[in-house]
Amino acid sequence: MILLLATSAAVADGEKLYTENACGACHGPTGNEPIMPTYPKVAGQNKEYLIRQMNDIKSGARNNGASVAMRALVANLDDDDIAAIAAYLSKL
Template sequence: MSKIKKLLVGTTIALGAFGATNSMANDGEALYTAKMCQTCHGAEGKAPIMPLYPKLNGQNKEYLAAQMKDIKSGKRTNGMSAAMKAMVANVSDAEIDAIAEYLSKVK
């Protein structure tokens, strides 16, 4: 196989994997479940398991995303953010945005 052909095949595979990640990031409801958010915040973000945990449904998406990103970066350290830090450590910004978008639409 020529070098150009190998490069094109490698690029196609990489772009395919990137596309799969992006399509997953577009499904906030599935990500909410896959990332175990419901464990503490309840189904659809409506029923937290402890009074200290916030209800997430219907919140402004920019606010939700900012809070998750601030916890992930360490910028936010108050409240129960220490418990959340491990949960958002492996959640990409695109996935955070998708989850925030989903939660903002749940009534």
């Protein structure tokens, strides 16, 4: 029960963080309508995969394509924020 509650709280925070950080400006309001054909859809992806991609973009380990376009945005997110956003996006 506690675990279930914690999970839904993380998802709710993830939605808030996604909106507040204007992630939807590039990936679309529900993560499924990128504004550029070369930008990825982030909705419905595997949670662990999303966490890894955000951390790698943040650290610079991932520096391909247009990842520089969003480095400044993930730079402000801590591990909890990233996990909450990934949980939210993976459920869309």
